Amino acid sequence: MNENMPIDPEKVEPVKSIGVPMPLVDGPEKVSGKANYTADFVEKDALVGRILRSPVSHAEILSIEIAAAEALPGVVAVVTGEDFVGQFGVLPIARTEWPIARDRVRYRGEPIAAVAAVEVETAQKALDLIEFEYEELPAYFTAEDAMAEGVTPLHEKRPNNVERHVEYDLGEVDKGFEDAALIREGTYDCAEVCQVQTEPHAAIAAYDGERDQITVHASTQVPYYVHLMLEQTLGMPRSKIRVIKPHIGGGFGSRTECLHVELVAGALARKCKGTVRITLSREETFITHRGRPEQKTTLKMGMSKDGRITAVDTTTTQRGGAYAGYGTVTILYSGSMVFALYDIRNARYNGYRVLTNTPPCGAFRGHGTVNVRFAFESLMDDMATELGLDPFEVRRKNLLEAPTFTANDLMVNSYGLPECLDIVEKASDWKKRKGKMEPFRGLGIACSHYVSGASKPVNWTGEPHATVNIKLDFDGSLTILTGAPEIGQGSSTILTQCVAEVLGLDVTRIRIVTSDSLVTPKDNGAYSSRVTYMVGNAAIDAATNLKTILTEAAARKMDVQPEDVECLGEVYRAGSQDQGMTFEEVVYAALEGTGTITARGNFDTIPESWGGDKYRGAAIGGSMAFSYAAQVVEIAIDPDTADIHVEKVWVAHDCGKALNPLSVEGQIEGSVWMGMGQAMTEETRYHNGLGITGNMLDYRVPTIIESPPIETHIVESNDPHGPFGAKEAGEASLAGFLPALTNAIADALDIRVSELPTTPDRLMEIMEDKKRESRKSEKEKAGA
Amino acid sequence: MKNFVSMTLNGRARDDAIPGNMLLIDFLREIVGYTGTKIGCDGGECGCCTVLIDGKPRHACLTLAAVCDGAEVETIESLETEGRLSAIQRGFHEKLGAQCGFCTPGMVMAAEGLLRENPDPNEDEIRKGMAANICRCTGYVKIIEAVQAAAQEIASKEDAA
Numbered sequence: 001m002n003e004n005m006p007i008d009p010e011k012v013e014p015v016k017s018i019g020v021p022m023p024l025v026d027g028p029e030k031v032s033g034k035a036n037y038t039a040d041f042v043e044k045d046a047l048v049g050r051i052l053r054s055p056v057s058h059a060e061i062l063s064i065e066i067a068a069a070e071a072l073p074g075v076v077a078v079v080t081g082e083d084f085v086g087q088f089g090v091l092p093i094a095r096t097e098w099p100i101a102r103d104r105v106r107y108r109g110e111p112i113a114a115v116a117a118v119e120v121e122t123a124q125k126a127l128d129l130i131e132f133e134y135e136e137l138p139a140y141f142t143a144e145d146a147m148a149e150g151v152t153p154l155h156e157k158r159p160n161n162v163e164r165h166v167e168y169d170l171g172e173v174d175k176g177f178e179d180a181a182l183i184r185e186g187t188y189d190c191a192e193v194c195q196v197q198t199e200p201h202a203a204i205a206a207y208d209g210e211r212d213q214i215t216v217h218a219s220t221q222v223p224y225y226v227h228l229m230l231e232q233t234l235g236m237p238r239s240k241i242r243v244i245k246p247h248i249g250g251g252f253g254s255r256t257e258c259l260h261v262e263l264v265a266g267a268l269a270r271k272c273k274g275t276v277r278i279t280l281s282r283e284e285t286f287i288t289h290r291g292r293p294e295q296k297t298t299l300k301m302g303m304s305k306d307g308r309i310t311a312v313d314t315t316t317t318q319r320g321g322a323y324a325g326y327g328t329v330t331i332l333y334s335g336s337m338v339f340a341l342y343d344i345r346n347a348r349y350n351g352y353r354v355l356t357n358t359p360p361c362g363a364f365r366g367h368g369t370v371n372v373r374f375a376f377e378s379l380m381d382d383m384a385t386e387l388g389l390d391p392f393e394v395r396r397k398n399l400l401e402a403p404t405f406t407a408n409d410l411m412v413n414s415y416g417l418p419e420c421l422d423i424v425e426k427a428s429d430w431k432k433r434k435g436k437m438e439p440f441r442g443l444g445i446a447c448s449h450y451v452s453g454a455s456k457p458v459n460w461t462g463e464p465h466a467t468v469n470i471k472l473d474f475d476g477s478l479t480i481l482t483g484a485p486e487i488g489q490g491s492s493t494i495l496t497q498c499v500a501e502v503l504g505l506d507v508t509r510i511r512i513v514t515s516d517s518l519v520t521p522k523d524n525g526a527y528s529s530r531v532t533y534m535v536g537n538a539a540i541d542a543a544t545n546l547k548t549i550l551t552e553a554a555a556r557k558m559d560v561q562p563e564d565v566e567c568l569g570e571v572y573r574a575g576s577q578d579q580g581m582t583f584e585e586v587v588y589a590a591l592e593g594t595g596t597i598t599a600r601g602n603f604d605t606i607p608e609s610w611g612g613d614k615y616r617g618a619a620i621g622g623s624m625a626f627s628y629a630a631q632v633v634e635i636a637i638d639p640d641t642a643d644i645h646v647e648k649v650w651v652a653h654d655c656g657k658a659l660n661p662l663s664v665e666g667q668i669e670g671s672v673w674m675g676m677g678q679a680m681t682e683e684t685r686y687h688n689g690l691g692i693t694g695n696m697l698d699y700r701v702p703t704i705i706e707s708p709p710i711e712t713h714i715v716e717s718n719d720p721h722g723p724f725g726a727k728e729a730g731e732a733s734l735a736g737f738l739p740a741l742t743n744a745i746a747d748a749l750d751i752r753v754s755e756l757p758t759t760p761d762r763l764m765e766i767m768e769d770k771k772r773e774s775r776k777s778e779k780e781k782a783g784a
Numbered sequence: 785m786k787n788f789v790s791m792t793l794n795g796r797a798r799d800d801a802i803p804g805n806m807l808l809i810d811f812l813r814e815i816v817g818y819t820g821t822k823i824g825c826d827g828g829e830c831g832c833c834t835v836l837i838d839g840k841p842r843h844a845c846l847t848l849a850a851v852c853d854g855a856e857v858e859t860i861e862s863l864e865t866e867g868r869l870s871a872i873q874r875g876f877h878e879k880l881g882a883q884c885g886f887c888t889p890g891m892v893m894a895a896e897g898l899l900r901e902n903p904d905p906n907e908d909e910i911r912k913g914m915a916a917n918i919c920r921c922t923g924y925v926k927i928i929e930a931v932q933a934a935a936q937e938i939a940s941k942e943d944a945a
């Protein structure tokens with residue numbers, strides 16, 4: 001009880017946390033340099049781990065000679081593929097990757113050995129002493145080459161190097177095209193891009209020889225998957241493994257699967273019976289990759305005179321890299337999401353995920369949806385122009401009406417897209433300005449959407465989707481225990497707000513412990529924007545259960561029925577005349593007889609959200625809710641250099657309910673901006689499989705100089721199942737930028753850019769071609 | 785070969801024997817144990833390692849520790865006073881200038897250097913002053929707001945004094 005601060009129940013009200021813009025609960029650590037990231041756990045006796053990487057793109061391994069390296073003074077352990085007992089991979093159906101290559105290497109830079117030594121120089125010297133003998137195989141660097149007749153398969157079970165072909169044919173596609181007033185087809189190319197989170201991957205593994213236990217700190221979004229893969233590849237029981245995710249410097253999907261680095265650190269630590277720290281260089285982080293694949297999409301669309309889309313036929317091919325990774329999911333997402341933003345009943349899809357001798361791709365923010373969205377919104381815009389329709393009108397013509405199910409059975413209960421469109425149309429003054437801009441200036445619009453968590457988890461175990469515990473003890477402070485990884489997206493803050501809101505307490509009463517398998521409940525991880533929706537709901541459930549315990553305790557003490565107890569956060573009372581009990585008093589009452597309380601909350605998805613079964617893999621895309629976004633991009637182009645300057649972006653995002661408007665804004669701004677990077681400058685390039693953009697200068701991430709002002713509007717459609725109505729906020733706004741930019745270029749120059757990134761070189765070439773052609777046709781006219 | 789180096793680090797004088805090829809970033813993180821300063825790239829690309837040397841923002845990953853002999857080096861660990869965040873740190877915290885926080889120590893030090901030189905920068909000057917620092921989370925929108933808020937807070941404090 002806090003006697004120093006008498007509480008006047010007349011003045012006590014439950015504290016509001018939801019909907020309040022709030023700085024991050026872990027902000028003070030981050031701004032003061034106290035937040036520890038994996039590489040910051042500097043242990044005096046830790047050894048340095050280094051990885052030797054393949055100099056060739058595709059080869060049979062004949063031998064890896066490590067004796068000389070092992071003999072070097074200062075080297076404590078050397079490991080190869082032989083030190084692992086199993087393969088890893090995020091999808092249980094496709095665990096095809098060894099932490100260190102065995103038998104064969106499939107991309108340049110794939111790990112072939114690793115050493116632990118007393119210091120960096122020694123480790124490096126040891127790598128140089130390892131002899132690698134191999135026999136080269138034909139290597140394929142494009143999807144087309146990899147799929148050609150008579151190729152050498154990268155993996156035995158995939159004779160034509162197609163990891164997965166996905167197809168569906170929904171409604172009556174041919175009839176839809178027959179009904180169309182206009183049919184157009186276009187092909188759209190997106191370069192491969194990498195997440196380039198600012199923190200390079202890192203892992204520290206500490207092996208306890210006495211107990212045969214291992215503790216791994218990892219820069220991951222999925223500590224639980226890392227745990228499983230350590231078990232699988234090292235052959236250690238999961239009960240002897242502890243995985244901790246400290247602060248991490250961003251993820252954006254690069255760490256939504258276990259990577260080599262954690263497993264190699266684990267193997268080295270076990271072999272040298274000590275602690276090993278591996279921090280990858282930036283170049284190695286590029287080689288580890290797991291970014292968005294290079295993708296070619298051919299889209300055919302039918303449209304009625306008034307802009308209704310009558311049918312869509314999509315064929316898309318992804319260059320997936322050397323291993324399956326998330327590949328099957330990526331190509332399924334492209335299919336399930338390409339048309340489902342709108343009300344389209346006739347849709348056909350052929351998606352090919354191809355294995356190539358390049359670093360494996362993964363699940364980049366907006367997973368699977370971004371490149372097809374670029375194709376879709378580009379073609380839609382061109383067709384609108386051809387039919388003389390306004391781009392906003394054509395989009396409005398095709399809106400869904402919630403609640404509904406899309407043609408592929410995705411459940412849509414809330415749909416704020418109409419409002420998003422209205423807002424950005426008005427904010428950008430579209431009606432007055434569109435088509436009336438000065439030369440070399442343009443406006444473009446596009447829409448996009450994303451899931452709020454995948455309704456079927458990758459690893460089906462029968463457990464709930466999310467579990468949160470809240471511990472309440474004698475000191476009256478509450479501790480949230482969650483496996484949900486805070487990766488900079490602000491999940492710890494959101495979960496704290498959810499719990500605070502239910503209990504009517506100030507957030508400062510609540511502390512949160514995340515992602516340490518020793519103490520926090522298991523969580524699938526931070527990906528597919530699942531945390532706010534799923535873990536948020538579990539947190540609300542836990543807090544509600546705790547509130548019940550507290551209310552019952554208060555009722556016992558006050559000798560009333562629990563229903564008569566009113567919870568005001570800091571005070572529980574029975575009737576407004578009652579002096580009531582302070583929160584501390586209620587806590588003591590609740591602890592009587594039971595001791596420390598742990599309240600648990602769970603969340604599960606409902607079967608209606610599982611995405612149906614109209615085609616094989618149709619579950620991918622199924623989600624409890626979808627977020628929606630519309631954005632207008634304004635640009636000015638320098639006619640001499642073809643430099644594009646983004647003057648401003650107006651974006652509206654339907655996140656259901658902004659639990660924390662400040663962090664929702666931050667998420668949206670970051671997404672839009674990341675879309676800009678992909679649209680304008682970013683591209684990983686290879687020369688015969690050798691990465692040639694493995695740094696942040698050749699791979700051009702936008703700097704503060706060229707980054708535009710972003711005006712963010714939040715739309716709240718209040719999803720019926722979302723935590724306080726919320727949906728995802730951190731992904732949907734990315735995809736829209738790409739087509740909004742190229743639609744703005746079309747507005748400014750009457751040029752359709754269908755290949756990204758739109759670098760000045762590329763745009764200049766197209767502008768020159770256009771000039772030449774118009775000169776030619778003028779000449780022809782003059783000649784005739 | 786080790787060099788005898790006397791520098792002032794975060795206001796405290798110290799003497800160290802430092803290998804001639806040791807980078808300032810490694811000296812700070814591994815020898816001194818100041819891990820607030822981060823490494824985000826293989827040299828000079830990201831700005832995560834920004835510290836102040838004689839008041840100017842510098843990349844600790846491109847600076848040899850030995851050349852800091854006689855210099856005054858300041859890192860993110862030096863900014864809090866009496867256990868409270870500095871105006872710039874508070875700006876980054878309250879305006880959400882930090883999401884994952886990995887670029888933040890470098891950003892904050894770049895802003896510190898900027899505001900010492902130009903206490904009232906306009907948006908353009910902020911952009912130029914922070915151009916060597918990459919952030920992958922924020923799109924920079926709230927970073928600009930954070931620096932503006934900090935500049936205002938510093939000015940209002942000075943007015944009051």
Ligand code: FES
Pocket residue numbers: 822823824825826827828829830831832833834843844845846
């Ligand atoms: S660590 Fe990237 S610039 Fe120094």
Ligand code: FES
Pocket residue numbers: 198249250488881882883884885886887888918919920921922
């Ligand atoms: S806050 Fe994550 S890189 Fe800037």
